[in-house]
Amino acid sequence: MSLDSPFARKLSTFVTLSGNDLTVLSDLHRRRRRFLSGRDMMSQGEANQAAYILASGWVCYYVLLRNGAKQIVEIQVPGDFLGLRSVLFRTSDQSITTITEVEASEVLARDLLDAFSSTPRLATAVLWAASRDQAMMAEHLVGMGRRDAAQRLAHFILELAARLILVGQGSKSRFACPLTQYQLADVLGISAVHVNRVLRELRVAGMMTFRDGHVTFEDFDRLVVYADFDIAYLDHGGPLLR
Amino acid sequence: MSLDSPFARKLSTFVTLSGNDLTVLSDLHRRRRRFLSGRDMMSQGEANQAAYILASGWVCYYVLLRNGAKQIVEIQVPGDFLGLRSVLFRTSDQSITTITEVEASEVLARDLLDAFSSTPRLATAVLWAASRDQAMMAEHLVGMGRRDAAQRLAHFILELAARLILVGQGSKSRFACPLTQYQLADVLGISAVHVNRVLRELRVAGMMTFRDGHVTFEDFDRLVVYADFDIAYLDHGGPLLR
C-alpha cells in the first residue's frame, strides 16, 4: 500500500511508517464497504463491535435530543478513524450517519488489536489520531461557549480546510464541502437561518464564500485572524513514541 | 490498597480488580503532591510528561481566548485521571488549574506504561475512564449547542452529582460543590450574571439550591426530567475486556 489511502497519508505525517507498517495497514482495508448518502452506519445504544476507516466521503457523529433538536458532535472526513469508542464500549454512545456517499473499510475489533500488537507504531499512530479528535472536540466546546456565530463558523471552516489539506483534498484557496446549511447549523449549534446570514456576512466581508458545495477563501489570512484560528491543536510535532 | 482511593473505587465499579491490580494501583499513588487552590498544575503549550490521579479536591481544564474570554472544558473531581493526553503529546493542549486545595498522585509516563503492561486489566480500566471523559465532553458539546442556559446548568449539576456519588462524595439529596458562579459561567459558556438568574429560577421552581458551597436537591426526579438527563453516557455496563 502506498500513500493513496488518506488514512495512511494522515498517519505518515507524524509517524514514519515502515514497509511492514504499510502492509499491516493495507490488510486493515480488506473489508471494503459502501454506504449511500444519508444512511446511519452506527446507531446510538446499538451494540456494534466494528470500527471503520473512512476512505472517501464524509460522515458525522450526532445526538438527537428528546425535544427534537439535533447536535452534530463531529464531522469526519477521509482518513479519519470511526467508532473507536464503540469497540471499547459495549454500545455506541452516538449515532454515525453518512453526509455523502461513503467508502469505508470495516475493521473488526479482533483485527485491529492484532494489528496493534504486530506493529506498536501503528497503535501509537491510531491513539494519536484519537487524541487529536478529542482535542478537536475540546476546541469545538470552546467555540460553542465563547465565540459568536460568525467566529465559530469561520473557525470550523478553517479547521475543515486544515484537515482536508492534510489528506490532500483541499488547499488554502478552495475545497469541496458537501455540507448543507442545515448540517452546518447542527454542527455549530445555531439555526440554519442564522447560518445563512453569517455566511453572507463573511462573503460580503470578502473573506470566504460557501456556494455550490465548495468553500472558496477570498482572504485566507484575514479569516484566520478573524476566527482566532490556531493550527496548533491539530498539528503537534508528532507524538512521543514510548 | 483498599477502596479508600476514589480512583480505585471508581475503577472497581466496572472492572473487578484483583489483589495484584490493587497493589499496582497503590504503587501509582507513591508520589503524593499537594497544590493550593487557584494554582495551575499544567499549562497550555508547556512540555509536561506527568499525569495525575486526583485524590481530593477539584480541578478544571480550561482555555483562554485572545479576546479575554475563558472556557472551562472539563471539571475533574476526586477519582479522575488528569493529563493523559499530555503523556501522549509532547505538550499539553490545555491548562489545568486547581479549584480547591488538591491532593494528587503524580504518575510518570514510564510508571504508567509499566503498570499497564503488568496488569492489562488496569490499562483497560484507564482507557475506559478516558473514553468516559470523552463521552462527557461530547455531552457538554450537545448541551452547549442545543440546551438553553437553565437546562444546561441543571444537566451539568446532575452530571456532577452522578460522578460524585460514584466516588462516595455525594447523594441524591446533597453534595459539596466548591465552584463559584463565575466558574460555573465559564463551564457553561454563559455570563456569571445569567448563572445567578438561572440558579434563582431553579430554586424558585423548587428543584435545586446552590448555596454556601453546597448543592441541595429539593426535587431530584423533577430536575432529571427538566434537564433531560440520561445517566447512560456515564454508566455503560462496563467495557469489553479484550
Next chain:
DNA sequence: CGTCGGGTTGATAACTTTCAAATTTCGTGG
C-alpha cells in the same frame, strides 16, 4: 474600618431564534 471577592438585581443592548414567504437548485420522470 476599608477593601475585595463573591453574590444579587434592574435596565438596556446585542445576538439569535422563530415564523413566514419567496426564490433557487436539483433530481426524476414524461
Next chain:
DNA sequence: CCACGAAATTTGAAAGTTATCAACCCGACG
C-alpha cells in the same frame, strides 16, 4: 429537453434569550 416536486437557500419582521453595564449587598480578612 422540459415540467414538476422536494430540498435548499435567502430575506424580512417580530419575539426570545443572554450579555453588558451599573449598582448595591454581604461576609472575610488584614
